[in-house]
Amino acid sequence: MNPGDVMYHKEHTWARVSGNKATVGITHYAQESLGDIVYIDEPETGTNVDAGTELTQIESTKATSSVISPVSGTVTEFNEELSDAPEIINEDPYGKGWIVKIDITDESQLKDLMDSTEYEKYLEEEVKLK
C-alpha cells in the first residue's frame, strides 16, 4: 500500500527523491484520515520551505489541515491538475495526486525521513494507538 520508492515524514507526507529534486505529496493514511479533499492551496513557486514546516493547506469535507514539507528546499512546480480536481489526491496519493516539486537545498535532512517499512511500523505503533 505504501510504496517503497518514496521516503516518509512523520506528519504523513512523502518525498520521491531523485538527485536534488523531490516530488512531494501526502500519504494514503493522510488522505484517508482527511476524507474527501475539496481544495488545496497553491504554494507559490520560488517559495522556500523548511522540512517540518507548513508547505500549504489542504481542505477536506472534514477539516482544514497543514501539509508539512518532508524536505527543505525551493518549490519549483505545483500540480495544476489539483486546482480543478483535488480529489485526485484521494484517488492516487502517491501518483497523479502529487502536490509539488521541490529543489532540495539541505540534503542532510533526508536522513530523518522513514522508509515504507519504518513508516508502517510508525503508523502501527504510534499513530493508530493515539
Place this chain on the structure above:
Amino acid sequence: MKITILGAGPGGYVCAIRAAQLGAEVTIIEDTEVGGTCLNRGCIPTKTLIASADALHKTRNAEDFGLELNGSVSPNILKIMERKRKVVDTQVKGIRGLFKSWGVKLMEGRGVIVNSKKIKVDLKDGSTAEVETDKIIIATGSSPAQIPVFPFDGTRILSSDHAINLDTIPKSLIIVGAGVIGCEFAFIYKEFGSEITMVEMMPRAVSTEDEEISALLEREIKKKKIKLITNTGVQKVDVKEDGVTATLSDGKTIEAEKVLVSIGRAVNSKNIGLENIGVNTGKRGEIIVDAKMQTNVEGVYAIGDVIGGIMLAHLASKQGLIAAENATGGDAKVKYDVIPAAIFTSPEIASVGLREHQVKEKGIKYKVGRFQFRALGKAHAMGEISGIFKIISEEGTDKILGAHIIGPHASDLIHEVAVAMDGGLTVNDIAHTIHAHPTLAEGVMEAAEDVHDMAVHCPKK
C-alpha cells in the same frame, strides 16, 4: 419643539421617526432620495445583486444537488438591475409611508444651514423655502472617495454608485481596494462572468477584520479564481478607447475593460452651511460630536457617516435614535463596544467586538474557541461547508471580547453573540444554552464550548 434633519439616509430617517414619536414637529430635507446611500446606492442594491449572483451560482451547480438542468443559465444584467430597482422602490415607498404615518414633513431639495435656527432649502422644483427650527440634526452621509489622479468618469473609472447601475457585464474589471465594498463587488461580478483583479494597498483583504478571517476569505477568493494583489497601490489609470491600463506601484501594468475604485468613503460636510454657525470639523471634514451626538453648537447634532469613524448604516440609525432622544430633552449616549458588522462576500463575514490582534495589543489574557462550519451537518446538507466560528473571551472571567464568523449566514449568526455581549453574558452562557438541531447556530455553541476545549464535535487536541 421643531426639529429639522438634513439627509434622509438610515441615520436621518430613523432619527426623524423617533423624534416624531417623542412628540417633536419634524421636517426632513433630502436632495436625492429617501433611504440615502444605504437604500439607493449601497446595502440594499448590492444585496439584490448578490441574491441574483447566488441564484446563478446555485443553478450552475444544480447537479451537486441532484438536479438536471435542461438548458443553460446566464445572467441578464438588465433584468437583474430591473429587479434591483423594484426592490429599492418598494423600500423607498415604505419609508415615505412611515413619514406620512408619523407626520414627518419631507422636503425634497438641498438644505443649507443659515443659522442655528434657520435652514434655507433649494427645492427640486426650483423654488426656495426657509425652515424655522429649534434643533438641527445633520445626517448628510458620505460619498465614494476618489483618487485625484484618476477621478471617476462613470464609464471606465467607476465608483460603487456606478457599479450598481451597469448595463453590461464588463469582460474584465480591476478593483482598487479589497475592503468591504471591493470584495462584495468582486464576488458579484465574478459570478456574472467578469475576470476580476483586486489591488489592495494593505497586506490582506478586508484588513480591518480579524486576521484569520482575512486568510480564510483570501482562500475563497482563490477558489473563485479572483486575482488578488496585496501590498500594492495603483499609481495611474490610462483610459483608452477599449479599456483601461492601470500602472501599479511596483511598475507592472494590468489591463481591463473597466476599473472600480473602492478605497473608502468621504464625508459630505461641504456646502451645507456649517461655516455659517461655526461647527467644528476634523481633518477629513468629519463633524465632531460628543457622546450625546451634539456638535460644539448648542442644539445642533450630527449623526452617521458625516461624523466619520465607523461608517455603518445600523450605527447611523442608532446614533439617530440617540440624537432624537437628546434633541427632545433626553440624556442618552451611544455605546460603541458592541457593534455587529457584516460583509456579504461568498461566504459571508460577520464580526462583533475586538479582533484577536486588538486583544493582544491591549495586553488582555484571552482564550479562543473555534469551530468549523464543515463539522456541522446542516452546512453539509446546504452544500456550504467553508468557514469558521471564532469566539474570543477573557481568561478567568469568560467575558466575551469578540466574535468572528465567516461562513454561510454569518451576518445572521453573529447576533446571538452580540446580544450576549450587550447583556454581559459569558461564553458558558452561550455554551449552556440548548441550540436547535440541525442549524448553523450550533456552531456558535460549539465555538463557545471550544474556549474550554469542550466542543463535542471537535477532535481531541
